Every structure is written in structure tokens, then in C-alpha cells.
Amino acid sequence: MRLLRILWIALIAAGGTALTLTPAAAVETGDPAFETTWARTDLPVANSEATRTWMWGPAAFTSAMEEEYTEGVGGARVVQYFDKTRMEISTDPAADPNSIWYVTNGLLAKELVTGEVQLGDNDFFPFEPAAENVAGDADDTNGPMYSSFTDILGDEPLAPGTAITQRIHRDGSATNDPSLADQGVTAGELVPETNHTVAAPFWSFMTSTGMVYENGQYFEGPLFQNPFFATGLPISEAYWADVKVAGQQQLVLIQVFERRVLTYTPSNPAEWQVEAGNVGQHYYRWRYLAEIPTEPPAVDIGDHFSLGPNFLPNWPVLLEGETLVSFGNQAPFELTIQMDGPVSRTITVPACGDCEVYSVAAPPSSCRSDIPWHDEFLPPGNYRVQVFWSGSDTTPLAGPQTYVPDAEYGTCFFILE
Secondary structure (H helix, E strand, O other): OOOOHHHHHOOOOOOOOOOOOOOOEEOOOOHHHHHHHHHHHHHHOOOOOOOOOOOOOEEEEEEEEEEEEEOOOHHHEEEEOOOEEEEEEOOOOOOOOOOOOOEEEHHHHHHHHHEEEEEEEEEEEEEOOOEEEEEOOOOOOOEEEEHHHHOOOOOOOOOOOOOEEEEEEOOOOOOEHHHHHHHHOOOEEEEOOOHHHHHHHHHHOOEEEEEEEEEEEEEEEOOOOOOOOOOOOOOOEEEEEEEOOOOOEEEEEEEOOOOOOEEEOOOOOOOHHEEEEHHHHHHHHHOOOOOOOOOOOOOOOEEEEOOEEEEEEOHHHHOOOEEEEEEEOOOOEEEEEEEEEEEEEEEOOOOOOOOOOEEOOOOOOOOOOOOOOOOOEEOOOEEEEEEEEEEOOOOOOOOEEOOOOOEEEEEEEOOOO
């Protein structure tokens, strides 16, 4: 039975569009809207036009992929993971692609602290708060973890202008250290929606101007078109902590927002005192119980596609850490799929005898249930996938695909002309 699979479809046409602003990347930016969002703040950093923290990261570490989301089309939404966040395409079909909110970054920090994975506007899957360091070296056994913040989210806000002297400890306790007033760091902007005060260094950063990139040019402008666009609202107060960074103990101010964690390190050079934590990496490891996928092999063939196969919402599936990928051939030619990544596979799917080459103006709306299918169990990770049909002059296609553990994906391939 292929009842689920006929609801999912990846449109693989006879041509494709290569992205033009991809950095020296692990994985290509998988959607033009993601590319535009990344480029605004991080292309100046990548090209040494600005000296400041990455807001997304130098490159994505997954391909554009689908994750379960109740309000998304077919119960899923398009996302892509970067070091410091996860970009998401709006699930509102009427959303304006030109709005800054068409692409958002997930509430990852909030999920890591609360231990709840959000699978819809009002749907949550219970995990444990993440026992992973919020900042600094992964082997630091003293600095705070995401779970250290779980029980102090309700702490009262500091009044704006008050010196920040509170410390957060790994066990989740908070204490007052009056000597920290000597750092000269104060509470900044009170945010009534969450009843927390943004530390002054972070508020200054969130409302700062700098070199940005839009519409093919660099210019000085607001780093964020809305102060909370990248970070979301604060969900904790700011706390000092002793954190091991590059093997050395550093005094670091840490504040958790819905979407990001910001840190302030007084001993850093001025341009790098405020930094965004690697929330995207931390979240991926926590949610999927897997290490960050390695870069897929390079392939120089044909045009590029950037999304597929599609995730089949049934999360989590019990596949003992593997991934099940199902390929269907809805074309009148034999299909060959070459996969290279954690393992290599060459898959052949027989021609569909009564299938046709479809017009671009009238593509099929779903996969047929009676076409040839092939199921493949694979270790998760990043793959470079090449697709071509024997006996057809269709241009071969190639692109990255990311598979996560314990998930099922399904795609049927067909030809448009």
C-alpha cells in the first residue's frame, strides 16, 4: 500500500535554477527566500565587508528539507538548518514573499530550554530540556546548559538601568554577586510581552546599524528590520557565567531569547563582544539524537534541484536510527538514482509503461499509486543525489538531500517539458 506516498510529490523537471549568492558552503542555500535572508546580514561578513558575529552562519549544514508541522501544506513545512538557527518558510499560503516574516527562524532556544518540540501552532512533543552547553566548549563541565535555565524563566525582570550582578550556575540556581557591578553592564529594555529585560549590550546590538546587503548592493542600514526578528522575545533575564571558551575560562553574560541565545564577552574585541550562539547545531543534535551531518560529495552534473524527497509526517518513526526513502518513477523511461554520502547507492526503478511526459502547464497533482517504487534503508546524513532517465534527453539533475534518523521520506519523479 502506498496511501501515504501518493500524497507527497517532488517536482523534478527538465531544468532547474542555480542559486547565485551561495557562500563557500557545506550545503547550498535551498530556497531563494532563504538566500535573501542569509545574505542581508551574513554576506557582508562572508565577504569581509563587515566585522561582527554571524547571525546564521557561513553556510547551511543541511539541505532544504521538510519537517512535520500541523499547519503546513500536507502537514509539513520547508526548513533549513544553519549553525545558529533554522530558517523556515511561512506556513500561511497567503503570506507575502516580500515580507521580512515570510522567512522566520524557529523558536529553537525556547524548545531547548522547555524540552518541548513544536510540531504545530498548538502541537508539542515532550522531550527533556537539553543537557547541552549554551555557550563555549562542548566539553565544559562547569558552564550552564539549556536545562540550567528551565526553572528560572519566571524570574522577575531587572529594572532598566540596574546593574546586572546575577549569576547562573550549571545546576540551574541563580545567585547574586555584587562584584559583577564592576563590569558596568546594566539592564536595558523591558519587554512586557514576556516580562523580561533585555541586557543593554544585547539591546544595543539588536537596534544597531551596520553594513547589510539587499537588492544586489551593500549599504549602511539597520542590522535588523525589527529588533526581535532574529532573536524573538527574551524568555529569561541575562546572567553572568564562567564559561570555558577555546580551553580558557571566560566571564560571559548570557541571555536566552525565543529563537537565539546571545552572549556578551567583555574580554573579546569590541566587534565580537556580542555573539549569537550555535543554537542550530545544538538543536539538531538534541532533536534528532545525531551529530551534524557532514558535507555531501561534490557533483558537477546537469541542473540542480534543492528539495526532496518529502518528509512523511509520522514522527518519530522507529527505524533504529536509519532512514527509509521511497522512490517512485512516474515517467516512461527507466530511472537511475545515484546517491553518495555516508554510503553510496545506485538505484534503478523500472519505467512506468503507461506514464507520459507531462506539460509544464499541466503537471500531475499527486503521485500515482500503481507506478514502480523502490524502498531504500539508509544511514542518515547529507547525500548528493543524481537523477537521470535512460533513453531520455532530459537533462540530468543533481542536488543535496538531508535525511534525519528515524524518519520516512517519499518522492515520485516525473518529467516536465
